[in-house]
Amino acid sequence: MPQTPNIRLLIVDDHDMLRSGLALFIQTCPDLSLVGEASTGQQAIEECQRLQPDVVLMDLIMPEMDGVTAIQHIRKHFPAIQVIALSSFVDEGLVSSALSAGAISYLLKNTSIDGLANAIRDASNGKATLAPEAAQALVNAAHRPPIPNYPLSNREQEVLTLMVQGLSNNEIAENLIIGVSTVKKHVSSVFAKLGVTSRAEAVALAVRYHLVAE
Amino acid sequence: MLRDTALILTSTLDFSEVTDQILMNIGRLVPHDAATFLLIENNSAYVARARGYDPSLEINLRGFHVAIAESDRISQMLRTKKPVLITHWEEHGVWDRISGMERMHSLVAAPILDEEEVIGFLKLHSLTANFFTEEHAKLLQVFAAQVAIAIRNSRAHEQAQSLAVLHERHRLARELHDAVTQTLFSANVIAETVPRLWQDIPKPIQTQLQQLQVLTRGALAEMRTLLLELRPEYLGHIDLEAQIRQLLDAVKARKVITVKFTAQIDVPIPVPVRVAFYRIAQEALNNIVKHAHASQLQVVLTTHDDCAQLIIEDNGIGFDDNDKHAGFGLHTMSERAEEIGAVLNVVTLPQGGTKVNVIWEITKED
Numbered sequence: 001m002p003q004t005p006n007i008r009l010l011i012v013d014d015h016d017m018l019r020s021g022l023a024l025f026i027q028t029c030p031d032l033s034l035v036g037e038a039s040t041g042q043q044a045i046e047e048c049q050r051l052q053p054d055v056v057l058m059d060l061i062m063p064e065m066d067g068v069t070a071i072q073h074i075r076k077h078f079p080a081i082q083v084i085a086l087s088s089f090v091d092e093g094l095v096s097s098a099l100s101a102g103a104i105s106y107l108l109k110n111t112s113i114d115g116l117a118n119a120i121r122d123a124s125n126g127k128a129t130l131a132p133e134a135a136q137a138l139v140n141a142a143h144r145p146p147i148p149n150y151p152l153s154n155r156e157q158e159v160l161t162l163m164v165q166g167l168s169n170n171e172i173a174e175n176l177i178i179g180v181s182t183v184k185k186h187v188s189s190v191f192a193k194l195g196v197t198s199r200a201e202a203v204a205l206a207v208r209y210h211l212v213a214e
Numbered sequence: 215m216l217r218d219t220a221l222i223l224t225s226t227l228d229f230s231e232v233t234d235q236i237l238m239n240i241g242r243l244v245p246h247d248a249a250t251f252l253l254i255e256n257n258s259a260y261v262a263r264a265r266g267y268d269p270s271l272e273i274n275l276r277g278f279h280v281a282i283a284e285s286d287r288i289s290q291m292l293r294t295k296k297p298v299l300i301t302h303w304e305e306h307g308v309w310d311r312i313s314g315m316e317r318m319h320s321l322v323a324a325p326i327l328d329e330e331e332v333i334g335f336l337k338l339h340s341l342t343a344n345f346f347t348e349e350h351a352k353l354l355q356v357f358a359a360q361v362a363i364a365i366r367n368s369r370a371h372e373q374a375q376s377l378a379v380l381h382e383r384h385r386l387a388r389e390l391h392d393a394v395t396q397t398l399f400s401a402n403v404i405a406e407t408v409p410r411l412w413q414d415i416p417k418p419i420q421t422q423l424q425q426l427q428v429l430t431r432g433a434l435a436e437m438r439t440l441l442l443e444l445r446p447e448y449l450g451h452i453d454l455e456a457q458i459r460q461l462l463d464a465v466k467a468r469k470v471i472t473v474k475f476t477a478q479i480d481v482p483i484p485v486p487v488r489v490a491f492y493r494i495a496q497e498a499l500n501n502i503v504k505h506a507h508a509s510q511l512q513v514v515l516t517t518h519d520d521c522a523q524l525i526i527e528d529n530g531i532g533f534d535d536n537d538k539h540a541g542f543g544l545h546t547m548s549e550r551a552e553e554i555g556a557v558l559n560v561v562t563l564p565q566g567g568t569k570v571n572v573i574w575e576i577t578k579e580d
Binding site for chain 1: 367370371373374375377378381384388391392395396397399400401402403404406407410411431434435438450451452453455456460
């Protein structure tokens, strides 16, 4: 039963071979047509404006503008376009920021081509698809015990950021041009607010929950 | 003089250099025949460095542990946080265990305080009785305060360095994963697509293409598994069913084997149980790939009532209790099961093959 292509697709990924592999696969799906490709977030936005695709397959980690920023922009300016995040990673932070930026689905780069084709069809009908690992990451985020007394003050936030970079109290003091004893006071209130007892624990928590910009 | 030593002590961050500097410089303030630097670990103090003793005594002293309760002097300093001066040292107590110490006839010692906590001691000995004075004790205490700062700095530095290593490892893991996964995913997409583009594909080529798919899927799965090993803190985040499927994908790429996997999870499985089940599955599948010579493999993951159960069964040669590889694997599995209070059963089946069965039950406490 010959079908006329009715879902117009844009692929965004900085990996050339991946784009050409996906282009080949889309040829085998009669109801899908590839209208364009982009290798950065900025290009993706331009191509969305020019081509008005139905669905965008979006990589998240790309040079120049990353996928999450591009998704935000696309969803804001072209709300009719659905975006599927297609990533190698399932970090909690990445999944939730892609979805809150407006991606309808989150797939991993281990999905089968049939799974991918179905997710594209569903997305064009406004239906979401989540890789099981991504769903688990969201559940974990929801079940995470709330961090006591978070947020931190600006100063505490700065101190935590430098702790994550591996600086000692003395180095932090030099960096922020404050006394070592003041640094110590901030460090202990950071510990208290995060509910931890050691520097290593505080840093681990900060990294895991993306409490500081990396 | 004291400022000089402070400068020297804080000039290096390397812990063993710091302790060497401490013992080398202490004599400029307080003359002595021998010096010992002790650190507290759990409930004992151990000799981290010793200097000035004759070589055999120095060797005997190195690493010597004293239980805090065993030494009145150490207990006293822990309590009072003040130095101790003994002008006529005759009862050597625990130190009698070290030959050569009996020649020391006076001592002065001071606690090293980090904030308000005693973290170690400096002890100076003299062959002469009545050698040290109250003034020496005071000087030693001031010196000990400098030592505390040097130790704190070097420990903070060591901690920062190990954190930096951890960071670097995470970054490498991410980059490796990202790069290799992209490539493998592309290969997989192509391997899956080609048979659809080519209608009358000859049978042998079809088989080869299928194998290519199995290989790329297997490599993708191995990549993800390795990433998890590099960042074990993510183990608690896993979706057990997806993770076991991934282990099985990796098995299929390594062995020609028919795999059947059924999962029925109706109630959430707690994180430690998920981690233990994952580790047990990993070990069992590893054994199958390496030793079982199996052609079929069946994995069942279920929850019912208050239980979670994982069964891994193959049709291989079974295992021999005396085989030390099998024994090692079994030991690892039973440790994992024990940690969560699960019951593990590993048997060779009468028809051949091995069955690993682990059941975890919520223990009801009232």
